[in-house]
Amino acid sequence: MAMNISFNSSPAEDPKENISGHNYNGGIGTQIGFSLIAILCIVGNLLVFILFLYSRKLRNFPHGVLIWNLALVDFLTGIFIIVTPEHIIREAYVHPPPGLAGQLFCMIIGSEIFTFGFGFISMYTLCVLSIERRYAVVKMNLHARYFTMKRTKWTVLGVWIWGLLLVFGNLFQSHYVASENPPCIWQPLPGGQAFNTAIYLVLFCFRFLFPMACVITCYTDIWRYMRSTIRNLQQHMDKKATAAYRVKNRITLTCAVTSLAFLLCWLPNVIYFTLANLGVAFIGNDGHFATKLLILLNSCINPFIYASTNQYYRAEFVKLLVNCKCIHPKTTSNTTAKSIHITVDDYQQNT
Structure with missing residues (x-):
């Protein structure tokens, strides 16, 4: 997806020019946009994080642990928006010298492995959350068995490992070139265009298609079930049971809206980057930056979703x-x- 960043850069006559050159893509508008998103990510999700630490009523449920994890991931995303030179600092960023330090810089920071790895962690957290909500609403008798607090915490750990594994290949595709500015140059994997396209399609399925299909399927089933159940409860005038279902409905609505926002924010970049892999679109232009802004915007709107829907x-x-x-x-x-x-x-x- 969007992690395979390449740069439209020109060679510098002197390697020292890679510090003071002006070859970063994007104008002042995108710098302001990234800055605002980073601030909102950090402040908004820090408040959610503190709220869950304060309130046992919110964190002592499986879905609470998952939402708490989303807040943590979104908070860290805001930190890495600032750390990544392409987003805000750009030409003022002091790059490391050539050698091991430079290569490690490109592998860890220049490749944006954490920025987009956090995105995949969020995606699979939402996937697990949709399954948890389906069991809480549709399969209530099995929910307590499958979604214990201990099992949920282990699942969160597994999601972190899996999300970072999905971007592991990026470590070997971002290379330090002292004569370029930025010095981190994206290179495809060995094996040719056909091999790289096949790898991308496989990763696309695991990074986006499978988890989003799971989310859509679960919430569609929840909506169908709750619609028929509430109608039956109202017909029988069971006010207590109806109220209980409305509580579940509110919690599920929060999770569903969060998932929908994620889908809408990521889908343009998924489409754009797929076109880029097919040679139809180009990486590093204004359209690419707009889709990246939209992805990162998702990390700062979740606190507003929690407050407005719950x-x-x-x-x-x-x-x-x-x-x-x-x-x-x-x-x-x-x-x-x-x-x-x-x-x-x-x-x-x-x-």
Whole structure:
């Protein structure tokens, strides 16, 4: 996908010019865009991370652990947006000298292995989250058996390992060339164009097609099941059971919207990079930068999705602010406080 970054650079007459040259792609607008996204990623997801550390009611559920992991991954994405020279710092970035330091720099930083590796970790976290939500709603009798807290944490560890393995090949494709600026040049794997295209198609299936197909299938099944179930409960006037299903519906809605946002933000880059691998589009131009901005934008909008689609997260956030004395308790009316207490208790009992 978008990790296979190549650069439209021209040779420098003196290797020292690779520090002061002006061959980075993208203008001041993209630098501002990357900067704003990095700030929102770090601040927004740090707040979500702190909220889950504060609230046992939110983190002591399998889906809470998975959302907490998403926040951690998105926070680290913001850090690596700043660290990667192509995004914000560009010409002012002091590159390492030739040799081992330069090659390690290109392998770890220039290849953007962590930036996009975090994206695949997020993708598979959402995949696991969609399966967890399906069992919580459609297969309730099996949910407690398959999604224990211990098993969920081990699954998160496996997702991290798998997500980084999917970009492992990038370590061997970004090479340091002192006469170029930027000095990290992307080179295809040995074996020719046909081999590289075949590798890309295989990775495309594992990186995007399979996990997104799983997410869409799970939420389609959840939507079908909940629609028919709530209709039946309402017909039988079972208000307590209906309320419980509405709680699950809110939690599932948050997860579904998060997955949808991920799909919409990543799909343009997937299409663009597929065209680039087929020789129809070019890497490093404004269109490519726009799709990269959209990918990274996804990492900073998730906190807004959590707050706008889930009243339980909003309730716990208000409690956190009150306990930290960031807001005065009197600013929330008794009715609001009672509502917060009830909704969080409902959340704890029914998720």
